[in-house]
Structure formats: structure tokens, C-alpha cells
Amino acid sequence: MEKFLLKPNVVIEPLFDRWYAWPHLISPATSAMNIVGRHLKIINSYLQSPKMHEAAVKNPKMLGGPFMDFPIERVEDIALLKAKTLESQSKLILFAEAVQELDDMLKSNVSGGSLEPLYQKVPEILKGYVELVYDLNSNPSFRFFEPLLYQSEFFNKSSQSIALWSTSNDERPFCLSTPRLDEPGVLHLDIPFDHPGIDLLSKMKRVPGSIDEIAQVFGVDIKDRELFNSFFTSEPCQPYEKYKGSKARMRYFGHACILIETEDVCILTDPVISYYGYESSVAHFSDVDIPDVIDYVLITHNHQDHILFETLLPLRHKIKNIVVPRTSSGALQDPNLKLMFKSAGFNNVIEIDEMEEIQLKNVKITGLPFTGEHSDLNIKSKACFHVAIDKFTFLFVADSRILEAKIYEHIHGIIGNVDVIFLGMECDGAPLSWLYGPLLTEKVSRENDQSRRLSGCDCERGMHLINIFNPKEAYVYAMGQEPWLEFISSIKYTATSHPIVQSDMLVEYCKNKNIIAERLFGEKELFYSYDRPQLKEIYQDL
Numbered sequence: 001m002e003k004f005l006l007k008p009n010v011v012i013e014p015l016f017d018r019w020y021a022w023p024h025l026i027s028p029a030t031s032a033m034n035i036v037g038r039h040l041k042i043i044n045s046y047l048q049s050p051k052m053h054e055a056a057v058k059n060p061k062m063l064g065g066p067f068m069d070f071p072i073e074r075v076e077d078i079a080l081l082k083a084k085t086l087e088s089q090s091k092l093i094l095f096a097e098a099v100q101e102l103d104d105m106l107k108s109n110v111s112g113g114s115l116e117p118l119y120q121k122v123p124e125i126l127k128g129y130v131e132l133v134y135d136l137n138s139n140p141s142f143r144f145f146e147p148l149l150y151q152s153e154f155f156n157k158s159s160q161s162i163a164l165w166s167t168s169n170d171e172r173p174f175c176l177s178t179p180r181l182d183e184p185g186v187l188h189l190d191i192p193f194d195h196p197g198i199d200l201l202s203k204m205k206r207v208p209g210s211i212d213e214i215a216q217v218f219g220v221d222i223k224d225r226e227l228f229n230s231f232f233t234s235e236p237c238q239p240y241e242k243y244k245g246s247k248a249r250m251r252y253f254g255h256a257c258i259l260i261e262t263e264d265v266c267i268l269t270d271p272v273i274s275y276y277g278y279e280s281s282v283a284h285f286s287d288v289d290i291p292d293v294i295d296y297v298l299i300t301h302n303h304q305d306h307i308l309f310e311t312l313l314p315l316r317h318k319i320k321n322i323v324v325p326r327t328s329s330g331a332l333q334d335p336n337l338k339l340m341f342k343s344a345g346f347n348n349v350i351e352i353d354e355m356e357e358i359q360l361k362n363v364k365i366t367g368l369p370f371t372g373e374h375s376d377l378n379i380k381s382k383a384c385f386h387v388a389i390d391k392f393t394f395l396f397v398a399d400s401r402i403l404e405a406k407i408y409e410h411i412h413g414i415i416g417n418v419d420v421i422f423l424g425m426e427c428d429g430a431p432l433s434w435l436y437g438p439l440l441t442e443k444v445s446r447e448n449d450q451s452r453r454l455s456g457c458d459c460e461r462g463m464h465l466i467n468i469f470n471p472k473e474a475y476v477y478a479m480g481q482e483p484w485l486e487f488i489s490s491i492k493y494t495a496t497s498h499p500i501v502q503s504d505m506l507v508e509y510c511k512n513k514n515i516i517a518e519r520l521f522g523e524k525e526l527f528y529s530y531d532r533p534q535l536k537e538i539y540q541d542l
Contacts, residue, residue: 001210004211005204005233009167016031019180020180022488023303023307027339028095028146029146031159032096033439036438040093053069054070064174110140115140119132129145130145131330157192170274172487173487193344206239238288240288240291245527247262250420251289251523253271253289254273254274256272259285260389269300273286296321297322300370301373301381305478313344322341323349324337331379334381354367364388372456389530395465405461421469425457425459425506426478426479427457429455433449458498459509466506466509472515474516476520481493
């Protein structure tokens with residue numbers, strides 16, 4: 001039987017109700033709120049004025065806004081999508097309406113006394129799924145029993161699907177505002193994210209297999225076989241060579257994705273990878289540079305440019321352990337990441353708390369506090385990571401905004417100086433409502449919306465980290481600059497953009513202190529000696 005490989009430019013795109021499946025569309029509560037507060041709002045706006053949407057997506061100033069990237073000719077298709085949404089998501093729509101009703105009830109019925117009498121006023125659809133609580137200042141709120149929601153009618157895997165299509169460039173509509181309609185060359189598979197066929201298909205990027213067998217696994221209709229067959233090739237792939245060097249190899253894959261390899265251990269942070277084998281103006285590592293076995297994937301926080309299922313699902317069969325920040329708050333804005341990943345077929349999820357350690361051979365991973373970048377919401381599912389290989393250390397700060405430097409002074413007192421630091425400096429950030437708007441049950445003023453931003457470090461805050469941890473090398477990352485990030489970040493910089501100016505200032509500050517520094521872009525490879533920790537000198541091969 002002739003065997004074939006999956007072509008390197010085939011996209012395995014995860015969808016929820018035909019929208020791009022970012023993390024808030026997995027958890028039942030956040031998916032309900034986004035269906036009502038994002039999807040249906042955008043659909044209704046498009047149906048009212050498709051010409052306005054068509055014009056807005058062509059305006060660079062509107063990039064990342066709530067505008068569908070469809071011409072006016074797709075009105076009937078969008079109307080059909082609305083009808084299907086109202087029917088298939090009726091339970092989640094009622095759930096979202098009940099959350100609003102519950103919040104209004106608590107605001108109008110609470111005076112500081114016992115909350116017990118109010119349980120009878122909880123909307124029927126939410127009874128048994130929420131606990132009513134006060135904070136220490138008698139402000140009422142509620143929390144979800146999230147594990148119960150995943151076992152309820154509100155978690156319906158039939159909303160999940162996969163789209164297969166071939167790509168030749170980085171051009172894609174902004175994912176939060178444009179659904180995936182039926183298009184020529186796109187094959188929709190109505191399978192959930194935990195379907196084992198995704199692993200089998202992903203393995204075929206390197207290990208040849210039978211097209212007939214994988215088509216049978218997915219139940220591909222005979223009328224779609226010609227398209228399905230076109231995703232495969234008999235041409236051999238570029239083999240992956242396992243790293244066997246005596247040093248620690250660092251590879252930058254773009255944005256916040258860093259691969260740390262030793263001869264024994266492989267660690268990958270926030271996997272957002274340009275997988276696809278097409279010519280690009282930006283040199284970058286891709287799928288062929290990912291090891292066959294990844295010991296630990298480290299997830300810093302629950303934003304769509306750090307948890308990308310389009311990357312993670314094809315990697316699932318390679319990942320031994322996926323490490324996520326611990327949370328069990330039950331707060332609407334803070335869904336549990338372990339539950340989310342397990343529902344998507346990751347059965348090897350490790351939760352890590354602040355200052356908690358994981359040890360593997362001569363590698364130790366420590367979770368650290370992550371402050372800021374979440375619009376001042378009470379969100380616990382976020383962590384910085386300290387990785388020590390023997391005595392050589394890396395610090396991944398991700399998008400943490402250093403709101404109070406003394407936190408990191410306390411941390412320094414425990415972990416000491418670091419050798420290499422990676423910090424995000426997208427210091428403008430989108431306003432609160434851009435990401436979290438659908439979860440808000442009360443409209444926020446424009447002034448407050450603009451002041452509560454999803455922003456990382458500026459130069460001053462970055463200098464705190466440099467002066468506290470005294471790194472020998474400092475790298476600015478997680479800037480969303482790479483072209484393959486635009487469809488999830490909507491970021492386009494110029495030389496005068498505030499984050500570029502601020503990061504240039506920090507790089508210059510570091511260089512004046514004789515610290516090797518750079519703002520990463522595209523790809524980067526470095527080697528670090530760790531096997532002789534008694535030496536003060538760090539050997540670095542460029």
C-alpha cells in the first residue's frame with residue numbers, strides 16, 4: 001500500500017460554531033458570553049451594514065476591530081449563520097442571559113446580610129452551578145462550579161470542528177471577528193478537538209500513512225475525497241535531527257515561543273508557531289524544527305497569542321506534559337486551564353502554583369508571580385517561569401507588567417540573579433473591552449476602558465527587572481511583530497510606535513550596562529554552556 005505525508009502547508013484550523021477556537025470559546029461560561037456579546041453582536045452589525053464592514057476591514061486604523069472580513073455578497077451566508085447559531089447555541093444564549101440576570105439580582109438585593117435567601121432567586125438555568133459570595137468589603141459576586149459545567153448540557157462538543165486547507169502566505173482575516181464560512185478548497189470535519197484522528201493526521205507530517213485509512217477515521221465523504229487527497233504528498237519531508245550537543249540550545253520561533261533543548265530535556269514556551277512550508281520574507285523556524293518529543297510545554301497565560309490550539313493540537317502527540325498556571329477561582333473571567341486542555345484531549349496537564357517547582361533530571365522549572373496585562377481583573381491563571389539547567393538560568397516574564405517592583409525583589413531573594421531574561425514590551429495594549437468586553441455585565445466608561453489596558457512592560461518597568469535580576473543577556477519578545485501573528489494580534493508597528501521606541505530604549509539601556517540585548521524577530525539560535533557551573537564565564541555561540 002502506497003503511503004503519503006501530510007503536506008507542510010496544510011492548516012489544521014480548530015473552530016467553535018464556525019468561529020476561530022481561541023481559549024474563551026472552550027470553557028462553557030466564557031463561550032456562552034462570547035456567543036452573545038461578540039459573535040451575535042458582530043453578525044447583527046454586519047447584517048445591518050455590510051458595506052460599513054467591507055470598508056472598515058480595508059482601513060488600517062480599524063485593524064482588530066469588530067468587523068467581518070466579507071464582501072456584501074456574503075450577506076445571505078451570514079444570515080444563515082445567525083439562524084444556525086440561534087438554534088444550535090440556544091442553551092448557551094440562555095446561559096449568558098441568566099448570568100446577566102444573576103448579576104443584576106445581586107446588585108439590587110444585597111445589603112450585606114446573608115446571601116442564603118437569594119439562592120431561590122438564582123435563575124433556574126444556573127441553579128446548582130453557582131455559589132454566591134461576598135468579598136471582604138461585602139461586595140456580592142458569584143463563582144461557577146466549572147467542573148460541573150464541563151459535565152453539563154452547556155458543554156457540547158458538537159460545536160467543535162476542524163477546517164483543513166492549504167496556505168501559501170500569512171494573509172488571514174482577524175480571527176476574533178470573522179467566522180469561517182464554506183469556501184472552495186476548505187474541508188470542514190465535524191469532529192471534536194479530542195478526536196484521536198487529529199493526532200494520527202499530525203503524525204503524518206513526518207511518518208507516512210495511508211490516505212484511505214485516515215479518511216476512514218475522519219469519515220470523509222466520497223464527494224470530498226478529491227480535496228482531502230490533495231492535502232497529501234509522496235515527496236519526502238525534511239528529517240528532524242535531535243539535538244545532541246553538550247550545551248543548552250535556545251531557539252526563538254517568534255512571539256513568545258522559545259524552545260530550550262539539552263541532550264536530555266526539551267522545553268517549549270507558549271507555542272505559537274508558523275508551521276507552514278511556504279516562502280516568507282521573514283526567516284523563521286517551523287514545524288520541521290520541532291522535536292519529536294517535548295518534555296514540557298509551559299503556558300504563561302490565557303490569551304489567544306499564547307494559547308493557540310492551531311499549534312497545540314498538531315503538537316499534542318509530541319507533548320509529554322503541558323504546564324499551566326493553577327486556578328480554581330470559578331470566576332467568569334478566569335477559566336480553569338487544566339479543565340480546558342483536558343477537554344481538548346490533553347491528558348498530561350500539570351498545574352503549577354506561584355513559587356512551586358517541577359524537577360526533571362538536571363532541569364528545574366519554577367512558577368513565578370505574573371502581574372498586570374489583564375486589565376486589573378482578578379485573574380490567577382498566569383505565571384512567569386524560571387528555568388534552571390544546573391546553575392544556568394532563564395527567566396520568562398512573558399507580558400507581565402511590573403506594577404510593583406518589590407514583588408520581584410522578593411523573588412530575587414529566593415532565586416537570585418538570572419543569566420538570560422525574556423520580557424514582553426507590548427506596552428500600549430488593547431483596552432479592557434477588546435478582549436473581556438463580552439464577559440462584562442455592566443458597561444464600562446470609555447475613560448476606564450482606555451485606562452485598563454492589556455499592556456506589558458515599558459522601558460521603566462523593564463529596567464526594574466534588569467536591575468533586580470542582573471541578567472547577562474536580555475531579550476525583548478512577545479511583541480506580535482511577526483506577520484503570522486497578525487490574524488490573532490492585529491498588531492502592525494512602525495519605527496515610531498510606542499512599544500518599538502520603548503523597547504529600543506531598554507535594549508540601549510542594557511547595552512550601556514554591558515548586557516547583551518536585542519528585540520527578537522523572526523528566528524534566533526543561541527547556545528549556552530551549563531555543564532561546568534563553577535565557571536563564571538558563559539560561553540555563547542552565535
